[in-house]
Amino acid sequence: MRVPLAATLPEGYNSLVPTACPTIRVKVLFFGRLKEIVGRSEESVDLAEGAPIEELFARYGARHPELARFRASLVASRNQEFAAWSTPLHSGDEVAFLPPVSGG
Amino acid sequence: MAVPPNTDLFVLVREPIDMAALVRHVRTAEDGAVVTFDGCVRNQSHGRSTLYLDYEAYESMALAKIHEIGAQVHEKFSIDRVAIAHRLGRLEIGETSVFIAVSSPHRPAAFDACRFAIDTLKRTVPIWKKEYFADGAVWADGELPPAPADTPAAKPAS
Numbered sequence: 001m002r003v004p005l006a007a008t009l010p011e012g013y014n015s016l017v018p019t020a021c022p023t024i025r026v027k028v029l030f031f032g033r034l035k036e037i038v039g040r041s042e043e044s045v046d047l048a049e050g051a052p053i054e055e056l057f058a059r060y061g062a063r064h065p066e067l068a069r070f071r072a073s074l075v076a077s078r079n080q081e082f083a084a085w086s087t088p089l090h091s092g093d094e095v096a097f098l099p100p101v102s103g104g
Numbered sequence: 105m106a107v108p109p110n111t112d113l114f115v116l117v118r119e120p121i122d123m124a125a126l127v128r129h130v131r132t133a134e135d136g137a138v139v140t141f142d143g144c145v146r147n148q149s150h151g152r153s154t155l156y157l158d159y160e161a162y163e164s165m166a167l168a169k170i171h172e173i174g175a176q177v178h179e180k181f182s183i184d185r186v187a188i189a190h191r192l193g194r195l196e197i198g199e200t201s202v203f204i205a206v207s208s209p210h211r212p213a214a215f216d217a218c219r220f221a222i223d224t225l226k227r228t229v230p231i232w233k234k235e236y237f238a239d240g241a242v243w244a245d246g247e248l249p250p251a252p253a254d255t256p257a258a259k260p261a262s
Contacts, residue, residue, distance in 0.1 A: 031161075031162055032232040032234070073248060075249050075251040076251065077230070080162075082249055082252060084253060086254040096165070098162070099246065101230055101246045102226075102231070102233050102245065103201075103202065103233070104143045104201065
């Protein structure tokens with residue numbers, strides 16, 4: 001049953017996030033060996049507004065220890081640009097964790 | 105592959121790369137040189153016999169990064185046109201995975217630009233290859249692209 005309080009909460013409120021921050025939804029993409037570890041190529045994730053990419057990665061690292069071990073040999077991207085791990089995320093962002101590239 | 109006239113050309117393809125079409129595309133009456141790079145699938149890796157390769161890409165970002173390389177070669181070198189094609193999916197031994205063609209009035213610029221383009225592509229474009237052998241498969245060793253350093257107070261993105 002929906003409690004009346006919910007109607008007063010900000011849009012995007014997610015009861016799994018124990019803060020008053022508004023939540024955002026970002027798209028996360030996995031490629032190469034990371035896709036094999038996580039078992040999927042993309043996922044939508046809810047986070048607190050402004051959470052850094054590092055925090056998003058930490059969630060996956062907790063779920064997939066093998067992924068956490070690759071941290072030093074990954075770079076992050078936000079909206080198709082390489083990005084620092086400290087980059088804050090906003091609603092609708094597309095994030096990827098990229099293994100060393102081997103095209104050509 | 106259909107090529108628009110009078111422009112550079114950057115494509116990701118899943119069929120064999122039409123190298124002759126790319127050369128025709130960059131070559132104009134003003135050019136005295138066309139330099140090409142044909143990256144092809146080798147039959148071994150670290151002493152193991154390769155059966156085939158499978159390439160995958162973060163396609164939207166890969167294409168954006170290839171366009172950036174195109175803009176950089178025009179800034180850095182006196183070239184006319186550049187075409188870059190990368191193939192994705194399963195490639196057999198001897199097939200072309202990447203092809204670059206650069207035209208210029210004089211050859212040094214075309215050589216330099218072609219070299220810069222392939223070296224930069226291999227370092228910055230999010231494409232990965234998995235190498236299949238008789239007894240297993242591995243993701244190829246790659247290069248970690250340069251990324252912005254962390255800052256405690258990263259500038260909020262717009």
